[in-house]
Amino acid sequence: MRLEVDAARCAGHGRCYAMFPDLFDEDEVGHAIAYPDELAPADLDGARVAVGNCPETAIRLAP
């Protein structure tokens, strides 16, 4: 599983990269970027929290 951020939806709330800096980064305007790596099993719970918290419904878990 990998994380994907829909750049067209992201509005830069930063909930994801502030809480999970190992999974996301901010770009030059503060919008989110998901690290492209395959998620380690230990990161899956955090990834799901990030998906559920996103105020823009911009994050998804992709196979």
Add this chain to the structure above:
Amino acid sequence: MSDRATDPLPLASVEERARDPHAYFRARRAEGPVQWLSEPVPEGTAVVVAGDAVYRALHDDAYTGRGSVSYGRTRPIIPTHVDPPEHTRYRRYLDPPMKHSEMVKLDPHIAARANQLIDGFLDRGGCEFHTEFAIPLPGTTFLHLFGMPEEDLPFLVAFKDSVMKPTGATPEEQRSGQEEWARRAEEYFAGLIARARHDGGDHLLGRFVTAEVNGARLGTDELVDICFQLTLGGLDTVTATLGLMWTFLAQHPEHRAMINADPAMIKPAVEELLRWATPVTAVKRRTTRGTEVDGCPLPAGQPVLLSIFSANADPARFPAPDTVDFGRQPNKHNAFGGGIHRCLGSHLARVELVAALREWHRRIPDYEIAPGEEPSYSDASAIRMVSPLNLRWSTR
């Protein structure tokens, strides 16, 4: 749901809405997805209260911020009152210096300022929280960040109050007072901008005057419009949030104990208290075309308030919404709005709130509302505040 556009909201309801908005909006949602209120907003304003409808409207270009409010001005405030593509261009100037990684650098400054304020009243065993902490902490932080002299805070607070909560015996008097303060503030901002262009400076205004997007810099009028908006946002919203958070924590020792036991609880506590208290209770929009909300038609040009509070308190979106649960997961709240107009200052606000909670509870872990006092709530201009808030603690 009312089918009349001008039903006045009784004063008792205004007071109930400020004091117990969860109960108030629960009752409103039961009546229908849209309400029409005449007080304290302009007559005929539609208020969307159904949570999912608010969420959809935040992301729907049938709603615009353009022409919503004037604060005694003839020009828009930027960026709230502009639409894409201009809006997108302005945010390209404004977002980079206000992003998360820039704002966290302010943490030591905010912590030092918080401790300075606490030094002033710690041994007294009490304080009036609103004027002694909630106003000066975000106020002086904003001035420091923006590049405004700290001694100008009283002028800027008077300006903010005068344009957001105009006073006067008649609507004409209120209007002329607003216009007078707006004009004075515009002159003040133009002076700051001229100085920043000349001197540069390692602050927001210094960065805004030199920033280039596609080779172009911001003009003076645009910069004044930006200063106007950012000052209103920077001086009011975090003040309101601090007051609501401390009112709750003073009344709930079990929640306070969680913060005192584990500082890692502060960030989730901030998110949950932002959701539960939603200090900016609504955002103003106008319909760009005829549309509908859950079957209720809205004509083109309709002034609309999107009740962020109601969306954050709707059980369809949050189970047990009245309950403050620091462990709430997921917590997909929209306390900073949503869509393209997401609060520009949200990253600053979070750094301020986290630093304030951390430093305060390190030094004043236990406190209460002074016996015999009731917190006094207001929600004028869709910002919910507690003032005065007299707190008391043991000095032994």
